[in-house]
Amino acid sequence: MEASAGSTSASTGAVTPTTSTSGASDSEATPTTGGSQSATASDDTGAPVTSSTDASSSTGADMACLDMPPPGFDGAQNPDCAAEPQIGVFKPVVEWSRDAWAVEPTSNQVLMTPVVASLDDDNNDGKADENDLPDVIFVTYNPGNHYGPGVLRAMSGDGAKEVLNVAGKEVCGHSGLAVGDIDNDGRLEIISVSVKNELKRFEHDGTLTWTSKIYGPQALHCGSYPSIADLDGDGTPEIVAGAIILNADGSRRGVGQHGNAFFISTVADLDQDGKQEVIVGNAVYDDKGATCGSTARATATPASPTSTPTASPRSSSARAAPCACKTPSAR
Ligand SMILES: [Ca+2]
Ligand SMILES: [Ca+2]
Ligand SMILES: [Ca+2]
Ligand SMILES: [Ca+2]
Numbered sequence: 001m002e003a004s005a006g007s008t009s010a011s012t013g014a015v016t017p018t019t020s021t022s023g024a025s026d027s028e029a030t031p032t033t034g035g036s037q038s039a040t041a042s043d044d045t046g047a048p049v050t051s052s053t054d055a056s057s058s059t060g061a062d063m064a065c066l067d068m069p070p071p072g073f074d075g076a077q078n079p080d081c082a083a084e085p086q087i088g089v090f091k092p093v094v095e096w097s098r099d100a101w102a103v104e105p106t107s108n109q110v111l112m113t114p115v116v117a118s119l120d121d122d123n124n125d126g127k128a129d130e131n132d133l134p135d136v137i138f139v140t141y142n143p144g145n146h147y148g149p150g151v152l153r154a155m156s157g158d159g160a161k162e163v164l165n166v167a168g169k170e171v172c173g174h175s176g177l178a179v180g181d182i183d184n185d186g187r188l189e190i191i192s193v194s195v196k197n198e199l200k201r202f203e204h205d206g207t208l209t210w211t212s213k214i215y216g217p218q219a220l221h222c223g224s225y226p227s228i229a230d231l232d233g234d235g236t237p238e239i240v241a242g243a244i245i246l247n248a249d250g251s252r253r254g255v256g257q258h259g260n261a262f263f264i265s266t267v268a269d270l271d272q273d274g275k276q277e278v279i280v281g282n283a284v285y286d287d288k289g290a291t292c293g294s295t296a297r298a299t300a301t302p303a304s305p306t307s308t309p310t311a312s313p314r315s316s317s318a319r320a321a322p323c324a325c326k327t328p329s330a331r
Contacts, residue, residue, distance in 0.1 A: 065078065065080070065081035066081075095159070096158070096159030097159075098155060098159065101140075101151075101153060101162055101165055102162055102165060103151065103165035103167050104140075104151050104165075104167050106142055106143075107140040107141055107142050107150060107151045107167070107173075108140055108143075109140060109141050109142065109143050109146065109173070110138050110139070110140055110141075111141070111146045111173070111174055112138060112139055112174060112175060112176050112177065112225075113176065113225075114136050114137060114138035114177075115136075115137045115138070115177050115178070115179045116134050116135070116136055116137070116157070117134060117135060117137060117179045117188055118130070118132040118133070118134050118135060118188070119135045119137065119154055119163055119164060119188055119204045119205075120132065120135065120163055120204070120205075122156075127186060128186075128187055128188065128204065133156050133157050133158060134157040135154045135155065135156055135157060135163045135164075136154065136155045136156075136157060137152075137153070137154045137164070137177055137179060137190060138153055138154075138177070139151065139152055139153070139171055139172070139173060139174075139175050139177065139192065140153055140173070141173025141174070142173075145173060146173040146174045147172065147173065147174055147195065147222050147223075148172075148173055148195060149168075149169075149170045149171065149172070149173065149195050150171050150172060150173030150174075150175065151165060151166065151167045151171070152164065152165075152166040152167075152169065152171050152177075152190065152192060152202065152206065153165055153166070164205075164206050165206070166202060166206040166208075169194075169200065169202075169208055170194045170195045170196060170200075171192045171193070171194060171195075171200065172192070172193050172194055172195045172222040172223070173195075174222050174223045175192045175193040175194075175222060175223070175224070176192075176193065176223070176224060176225025176226060176264070177190055177191065177192050177225075177226065178190070178191040178225070178226035178227050178228045178239070178241075179191075179228075180228040180237060182201070182228060182237045182239070182248045183248060184235075184236075187203070187204045188204045189201055189202065189203060189204065189209070190202040190203075190204070191226040191228065191239055191241070192226070193220065193221070193222055193223075193224050193226065193241060194211070194222075195222060196214050197214055197215050197216070197217055197219075197220045197221065197222065198211050198212045198213065198214050198215070198220075199211070199212040199220070199226060199239065199241055199244075199246060199250065200212070201250060210249065210250040211250070212246060212250045212252070213252065215242075215244055215255070217261065218242075218243070218260075218261055219242055219243045219244050219255050219256070219261055220241055220242040220243070220244050220261050221242055221261040221262045223262050223263075224241045224242040224261050224262065224263075224265075225241070225263065225264040225265075226239055226240065226241035227239070227240045227241070227264065227265060227266075227267060228240075229267040229276055230276075231245070231267065231275060231276045231277075231278070231287035232275050232276075232287045233274055233275060233276075236248055238253060238287065240265045240267060240278050241261075241265065242259070242260075242261025242262070242265060242280065243255055243256035243257070243258070243259045243261055243265070243280045243283075243285075243289070244256070244261075244289075245278060245285070245287065245288065245289050253287070253288055253289065254285065254286075254287070254288040254289020254290065255289050256278065256280055256283055256285045256289050256291065257283075257291060257294075258280065258281070258282055258283030258291065258294040259280030259281035259282060259283045259294075260280070260281040260282075261280075263281070265278055265279065265280045266278075266279040266280075267279070270284060270292075270325070271325050273324075273325070275287055275324065277292060277325060282294055282295045283295075284325070285323070286323045286324040286325050287324070288324070290323040290324065291323055292323040292325035293325075
């Protein structure tokens with residue numbers, strides 16, 4: 001199962017600091033006196049001491065060991081600057097893995113980054129929260145078909161239980177997921193991307209509650225990773241994916257005209273006005289998709305619904321409004 005590869009990668013990042021490469025460099029990259037053979041000597045006790053009056057230093061002919069030679073340098077390399085990186089040891093231990101499920105068992109490939117959250121109420125206290133066993137939520141696809149329809153799945157964190165298997169809903173096999181309580185009912189919802197470039201919302205039990213309009217591939221992509229954030233700070237979350245911004249009910253809030261929908265859009269309050277902006281590749285949008293800044297010409301395809309949405313759309317007039325971001329002169 002490729003899901004384990006994704007999590008292993010994350011673990012690798014956490015463990016990497018044990019590698020002692022930098023330590024080796026620190027000791028061996030100390031500026032030396034190029035070509036000098038008498039930089040060290042022994043004192044009366046026999047302990048080595050370092051000379052501070054190296055002959056070649058006084059001539060200016062030496063060169064400190066740098067990470068990289070200076071631009072244009074084509075002279076001989078100083079062998080004293082050579083440093084062999086020391087390779088640390090990383091031995092990941094697979095705690096559990098799974099490559100077949102009760103529903104569509106052949107759909108067992110994972111390309112996206114799984115999400116961890118508590119979907120079900122393990123301790124039967126009426127809530128699904130930090131006191132319950134976290135679940136690993138992901139999308140599988142059939143081998144060689146990651147842009148085809150996949151299966152939304154969840155496994156209990158201990159690997160013992162299949163918590164969720166949702167097939168037949170056209171969830172893109174490559175889709176990223178966002179998980180959060182977007183209706184403030186105390187239970188989590190899951191946002192995914194469909195093979196038709198729609199966003200879909202599922203309840204914690206896998207019930208499909210809405211499907212958005214279809215968007216152009218440059219605004220929303222099968223490989224987009226949705227995010228959930230309260231952009232305008234009104235207590236109700238919005239949904240961001242690629243260059244599109246939806247309200248919590250799936251209706252369109254705005255569509256950016258730049259950026260690359262394939263990757264993860266970032267949300268941050270860049271102008272410190274209390275409202276978060278959306279950063280999509282080379283562009284920044286306000287919470288309604290108006291462009292606050294971009295380094296490129298318009299590339300994204302404006303939203304052009306080609307199917308009947310199950311969510312009621314908002315007026316598109318908001319998209320035409322000027323950016324609400326504050327410029328330095330406007331503050
Ligand atoms: Ca519980
Ligand atoms: Ca909820
Ligand atoms: Ca909001
Ligand atoms: Ca802001």
